[in-house]
Amino acid sequence: MSIAKVFIANRGEIACRIIRSCRALDIKTVAVFSEADADALHVSEASHSLEIGPAPVAKSYLNQDALLMALRVSGADAVHPGYGFLAENAGFAAAVENMGRIWIGPQPQTIEAMGDKERAREIARAAGIPVVPGSRRFSPGDTAGLAATGEEVGYPLLVKAAAGGGGIGMRLVDDPENLQAQVETTQSLAERSFGDGTVYLERFIAHARHIEVQVFGFGDGRGVHYFDRDCSVQRRFQKVVEEAPAPGLAAETRASLCAAALALVAHVNYRGAGTVEFIYDRQAEVFYFLEMNTRIQVEHAVTEMITGADLVAAQIELAAGNLVLPEQGDISTDGHAIECRIYAERPEKKFLPSPGELKRFDFPEESAGLRIDTGLRQGDRITPYYDPMIAKVITRGQNRKDAIAHMVQALDEIEIEGVSTNLEFLGQVLRDRVFCEDLATTRYVDEGSYRLEASGVS
Amino acid sequence: MATTNVTSEVIGTVWKVEKAKGDAVEEGDLIMILESMKMEIPVEAPVTGTLSEIKVAPDDSVEEDQILCLIES
Structure with missing residues (x-):
């Protein structure tokens, strides 16, 4: 088995990132594009390109029929899905394999199992990994044994609508005396909002950090990890600042996190690059499995900066059967890396997106300690059809303080005009003391300490 | 009777319209959902009143500050 041409079922910076690794491996690339992306950078960077449909994602980058037809005519032997779009769509992965092409990613059944959050939790439990304590489901009218269940889960706890999402239909309960009433209220609210009044209880972790482990499985139960990342700074449940390694973790905590992630890799015979996400309870100093992402992630670059690995190249080589399997003992970290995602958005207006034309798009020169990943150039239009992320800036330093200082300087040198951004x-x-010294929790952006620092009221 | 213009905060497209012309709305009621850069942006009634006109339909492109609908109150 070998791969001569890779079909990239994606756009923007990750498509450009995949092209870079393919070039290094001397592999040709096929880019796909929507009508809105005909002049995009990923199209001009690829060896070949094919149009797949109109601008809206449902008609182009999510249009499986159009993509499969393009794949057939492209003559590519393998498909790299990037992240987002169809990267975690088991049906698409299976369709690619059924066409006799190589899917650069985990087996379709792994994607499917991990995509179902409830099943993923069961698998994690079976692999011996702690999950956030939760309860059975309670249908409307059913509150049997509720008080005892509440004690088991532990307070404070959240009453969550099974059909809910994005924070809708969630209630925080501190006092066991309120549990019954809150469950009944949530059941009737969920019934009205989602047509399904089923709820369950879950322990609420007040001071949580989002910590994840980069894994790489060989598909036969074996695999390695590339250490951890912290992605606690989030807005609208999307990460904004990521770093590796996760700061302030005790060596034994790090070792058990990485071991737990590898246990999951072994349990599902995981194939390729993946990320096991955990919630880390700062106060109790314990971690719980959150979910597994069965793809390369946006923030993989911080891991590459401190380990020297090329994770995308490793994905392709594993798929081609050419990978010299890495050994855990050969993987180590050097220094500290931070990534900032530059979004075209308005932080002052609840981070609403801000499309427009990039009249100016100037970044400092890349160096050993500075990496810029983007799929855009000056003069490009940022359309309302796609994700507002316009670039990733990654800095590396000898330690966290160095990496932060380097990032502050890089951010100051970036000049973007034509769209609003989150640069400021x-x-x-x-520059915020909470981020630099206390370390952020997932409520960091909502708590807003960065604003106080900026106005000098610290 | 006062007329309130409900405008779009962003450039994007109309995803769903949840109310119809003539519907009574209360302040905070969801009128429609816009979509821009993968984000769903709810458009809520700024005042209580009656929807006298809806100027957009699903899949329409909208500009920032474009009038989406009118409320009589």
Whole structure:
């Protein structure tokens, strides 16, 4: 088995990132594009390109029929899905394999199992990994044994609608005396909002950090990890600042996190690059499995900066059967890396997106300690059809303080005109005492300490 | 009777329209959902009143500050 041409079922910076690794491996690339992306950078960077449909994602980058037809005519032997779009769509992965092409990613059944959050939790439990304590489901009218269940889960706890999402239909309960009433209220609210009044209880972790482990499985139960990342700074449940390694973790905590992630890799015979996400309870100093992402992630670059690995190249080589399997003992970290995602958005207006034309798009020169991943150039239009992320800036330093200082400087040198961006917000975060010293929890952006620092009221 | 213009905060497209012309709305009621850069942006009634006109339909492109609908109150 070998791969001569890779079909990239994606756009933007990750498509450009995949092209870079393919070039290094001397592999040709096929880019796909929507009508809105005909002049995009990933199209001009690829060896070949094919149009797949109109601008809206449902008609182009999510249109499986159009993609499969393009794959057939492209003559590519393998498909790299990037992240987002169809990267975690088991049906698409299976369709690619059924066409006799190589899917650069985990087996379709792994994607499917991990995509179902409830099943993923069961698998994690079976692999011996702690999950956030939760209860059975309670249908409307059913509150049997509720008080005892509440004690088991532990307080404070959340009453969550099974059909809910994005924070809708969630209630925080501190006092066991309120549990019955809150469950009944949530059941009737969920019934009205989602047509399904089923709820369950879950322990609420007040001071949580989002910590994840980069894994790489060989598909036969074996695999390695590339250590951890912290992605606690989030807005609208999307990460904004990521770093590796996760700061302030005790060596034994790090070792058990990485071991837990590898246990999951072994349990599902995981194939390729993946990320096991955990919630880390700062106060109790314990971690719980959150979910597994069965793809390369946006923030993989911080791991590459401190380990020297090329994870995308490793994905392709594993798929081609050419990978010299890495040994855990050969993987180590050097220094500290931070990534800032530059979004075209308005932080002052609840982070609403801000499309437009990039009249100016100037970044400092890349160096050993500075990496810029983007799929855009000056003069490009940022359309309302796609994700507002316009670039990733990654810095590396000997330690966290160095990496932060390097990032502050890089952010100051970036000049973007034509769209609003979160550059100023990022600068405030990087200079904020809470971020720099206390370390952020997932409520960091809502708590807003970066604003106080910026106005000098610290 | 006062007329309130409900405008779009972003450039994007109309995803769903949840109310119809003539519907009574209360302040905070969801009128429609816009979509821009993968984000769903709810458009809520700024005042209590009656929807006298809806100027957009699903899949329409909208500009920032474009009038989406009118409320009589």
